[in-house]
Amino acid sequence: MPSRVSDGFRSHPLHFNQHKHLDFNSLKELPESHAWTTSPLDHYPCTDPINTTAAAAATTTTESVPVIDLNDQNALDQVGHACRNWGVFQVSNHGIKTSLLHEVESAGKRLFSLPIQQKLRAARSPDGVSGYGVARISSFFPKHMWSEGFTIFGSPAEQARRLWPHGYSNFCEVIEEYEREMKQLAGRLMWLILGSLGIAQEDVKWDGAKGDFTGGIQLNSYPACPDPDRAMGLAAHTDSTLLTILYQNNTSGLQVLREGSGWATVQPIPGALVVNVGDLLHILSNGLYPSVLHRAVVNRTQHRLSIAYLYGPPANVPISPLPKLVGPTHPPLYRPVTWTEYLDIKAKHFNKALALVRLRGHFNKALLAGDDR
């Protein structure tokens, strides 16, 4: 992970800073600052022809995201099918102990149930990566989201000490164990996904890469909401990762956009994890495996918690379509880009980021000239 990532997301002119950090539980009505009167998809114009998702209407579908048992002998084929057709799947028998998942969930609940003033002591600084705050993409939207987040890259100690000056070691131990386990699983899943494209480890040459694959944790909290139909938990986005592994508690809310059908809810399955293709894997696969557009909706009665493990390549490695996947009939669709650079592009241009690193896209300059919200 880039050691420092600029958080230079553009400020929206209608940014309601005074309502940015809410004490959600004290509210009986949805404040105007959080009422999404237009469809949230209006804010996600389709810009990348290969990632066409957003054009679809805001309808819903009852189709189910594939569930794959990692011990199944056909797992490789199933993963390939899911990545190509959905960009997301759920996994069971992944090797992460249920007790660890529950411990991380409890740690997250403990954190978010602190008084707002205490959480703000660990607020993410404007140019920082880790800490408490609203979703980074918030500044691209005219309304605030009904959620709060906590990002951890590297050691959780510095932030945890701010939250619990007298006893943060348990939080750190749980988070660190989760980071170790998730990193291992993410590596295994990445090679499985690449394997489904006929790519072996020796086909991937990242000579001169300094550092290792890295990951971070994003804890998301979605309090029960007095007017869920007009609120948005986390607006539609793709992840800037290679892949993301998401644990969700037993409350539904995650929706993925299914090409041509609409939003499909990813039903929580006890012990299962959701795996989604991120933008960098989309680039590596030369667009064969799309990074899925997803969002989180909220509900009237249940608090929802999700924990995303954001997995990326060594920070300085230029990521580009894998040579085995390009040829005369399949020209490379994206230029090389490092994770650090891509995060910067995403921070400035959000949903246009993928299109901006696309080759043969004569519209790139025009995109930059346009309104980036």
Ligand SMILES: C=C1C[C@]23C[C@@]1(O)CC[C@H]2[C@@]12CCC[C@@](C)(C(=O)O1)[C@H]2[C@@H]3C(=O)O
């Ligand atoms: C590495 C990163 C990906 C992320 C931005 C970040 O620097 C840390 C937080 C990540 C997250 C999590 C919630 C959704 C998202 C779009 C956001 O606003 O912050 C992602 C960012 C991303 O994938 O682009």
Ligand SMILES: O=C(O)CCC(=O)C(=O)O
């Ligand atoms: O809460 C969820 O289900 C989605 C979270 C998410 O998309 C993210 O953290 O990137």
Ligand SMILES: [Fe+2]
């Ligand atoms: Fe996401």
